[in-house]
Amino acid sequence: MTSKIMSYSYDEYIELVRSFHGFPAPGVLIGGFMVDLAVKNLPEGVLYDALCETKTCLPDAIQLLTPCTIGNGWLTVLPLGRYALSLYDKYTHEGVRVYLDEAKMGPWQEVRNWFMKLKTKQEQDTERLYREIQEAGQDMLSLRPVKLKPEFVQEKHKGKVALCPKCGESYPVSDGEVCLGCQGSDPYF
Amino acid sequence: MTSKIMSYSYDEYIELVRSFHGFPAPGVLIGGFMVDLAVKNLPEGVLYDALCETKTCLPDAIQLLTPCTIGNGWLTVLPLGRYALSLYDKYTHEGVRVYLDEAKMGPWQEVRNWFMKLKTKQEQDTERLYREIQEAGQDMLSLRPVKLKPEFVQEKHKGKVALCPKCGESYPVSDGEVCLGCQGSDPYF
Numbered sequence: 536m537t538s539k540i541m542s543y544s545y546d547e548y549i550e551l552v553r554s555f556h557g558f559p560a561p562g563v564l565i566g567g568f569m570v571d572l573a574v575k576n577l578p579e580g581v582l583y584d585a586l587c588e589t590k591t592c593l594p595d596a597i598q599l600l601t602p603c604t605i606g607n608g609w610l611t612v613l614p615l616g617r618y619a620l621s622l623y624d625k626y627t628h629e630g631v632r633v634y635l636d637e638a639k640m641g642p643w644q645e646v647r648n649w650f651m652k653l654k655t656k657q658e659q660d661t662e663r664l665y666r667e668i669q670e671a672g673q674d675m676l677s678l679r680p681v682k683l684k685p686e687f688v689q690e691k692h693k694g695k696v697a698l699c700p701k702c703g704e705s706y707p708v709s710d711g712e713v714c715l716g717c718q719g720s721d722p723y724f
Numbered sequence: 725m726t727s728k729i730m731s732y733s734y735d736e737y738i739e740l741v742r743s744f745h746g747f748p749a750p751g752v753l754i755g756g757f758m759v760d761l762a763v764k765n766l767p768e769g770v771l772y773d774a775l776c777e778t779k780t781c782l783p784d785a786i787q788l789l790t791p792c793t794i795g796n797g798w799l800t801v802l803p804l805g806r807y808a809l810s811l812y813d814k815y816t817h818e819g820v821r822v823y824l825d826e827a828k829m830g831p832w833q834e835v836r837n838w839f840m841k842l843k844t845k846q847e848q849d850t851e852r853l854y855r856e857i858q859e860a861g862q863d864m865l866s867l868r869p870v871k872l873k874p875e876f877v878q879e880k881h882k883g884k885v886a887l888c889p890k891c892g893e894s895y896p897v898s899d900g901e902v903c904l905g906c907q908g909s910d911p912y913f
Contacts (some may be wrong), residue, residue, distance in 0.1 A: 556796050586911060595795030605794050606752060606784030607745050613911060615904040616896045637887060637894055650894060652885050687911035696841050698826060705826055705839060707805045715804040722775060722802060722876035
């Protein structure tokens with residue numbers, strides 16, 4: 536059982552999650568243990584990027600605990616629907632992947648019920664769920680070394696920009712004659 | 725010239741950006757004014773979601789200044805390459821869109837040089853750029869009311885999950901017989 540998540544006590548981390556994510560969601564708490572495990576398995580001092588395989592909860596643990604955010608481009612979210620993240624060397628693209636491992640959940644059935652959606656939110660024993668998350672810590676996680684395929688490493692330079700002749704806003708010229716919004720992806724009526 | 729960004733002084737906001745984003749990037753500073761303008765143009769007390777039309781910088785301003793994050797699902801990033809965001813009522817999907825407006829940049833040529841990539845980073849007059857961002861505040865922004873098309877409003881419920889028969893990890897069964905990673909989207913060698 537890990538008593539610290541990065542430089543935070545578990546209770547400090549809960550408060551950090553509450554202030555950013557709105558409430559201490561089980562997924563972000565478990566995500567804290569995942570990030571901690573991943574970072575501890577990288578060579579010391581390595582500059583890393585992050586890949587998150589789900590949009591749900593986990594990106595916020597990464598953003599709170601590492602230098603990687605959506606806006607600075609060091610975190611990529613690839614929505615594969617798997618509760619997994621990898622941290623990898625910016626230059627060699629080698630690193631570690633950590634995932635929440637259902638096969639290790641034997642002693643923590645309320646976590647399993649939550650993770651596999653075996654109970655509705657009303658049926659959930661919330662107190663037990665939170666207790667199990669803290670007890671389990673990193674014991675329900677698995678880790679393996681990975682190397683990213685080049686096509687999944689985020690492109691850092693966007694190239695030239697211009698004003699879209701249709702909407703008049705700035706856009707990357709590599710997107711085409713008009714911006715992607717004016718090509719039909721505009722989300723508004 | 726706005727002296728506050730939400731509840732923060734400009735200098736407090738710069739420090740907040742530094743701690744989260746790594747450095748006070750021009751785009752996140754301008755993004756602060758954008759979020760502030762959008763929030764002030766929503767009906768008071770409305771529960772809103774956010775849509776960000778670029779992956780670069782702007783999502784971090786939204787995550788720092790609103791309850792909307794990637795991980796809690798209240799922020800959607802739609803990478804259209806436009807420096808624009810919208811905040812909209814969770815239920816009616818009506819709200820406001822704010823964008824950085826090149827047509828209003830006449831008095832702030834160093835912002836224009838940065839935004840339209842007319843200078844390399846080496847040629848940039850960084851001190852002037854930061855001064856202009858603060859001077860301009862909300863004066864280089866434009867705003868209009870919007871209503872989101874239903875297909876761009878984020879789906880909140882993922883439905884059933886199961887263990888992928890190939891990799892053994894949990895995934896949304898609506899993705900198919902095996903998880904998206906095992907369908908060929910796995911990012912690792």
